[in-house]
Amino acid sequence: MNWESKQAQTTAQEQVRDYVAELQLHMTLQARNLVPSLTQARDSREQLLQETQANVEKMASRQI
Structure with a gap:
């Protein structure tokens, strides 16, 4: 695997991780409501x- 494909994979993983974190926060706030x-x-x-x-x-949930 070359450097560019590793970098692309890392970027994709970070995007998924950020999305999941935002989704968890949103779901928590929705549950509280x-x-x-x-x-x-x-x-x-x-x-x-x-x-x-x-x-x-x-x-805060609307700022995401």
Whole structure:
């Protein structure tokens, strides 16, 4: 195998690895949107924190 074909194979593997990582992140974020929180917020501060975390995760998933 020559250098160019090894380089092409490495590049393809990196692209697949990146795609799989992005897909896993997307699926994790989607699952969080479908599953309600296991704990109820005890007060308005905790509820605000949960909502903020969910919003940040949604924004991060759309940046990919």
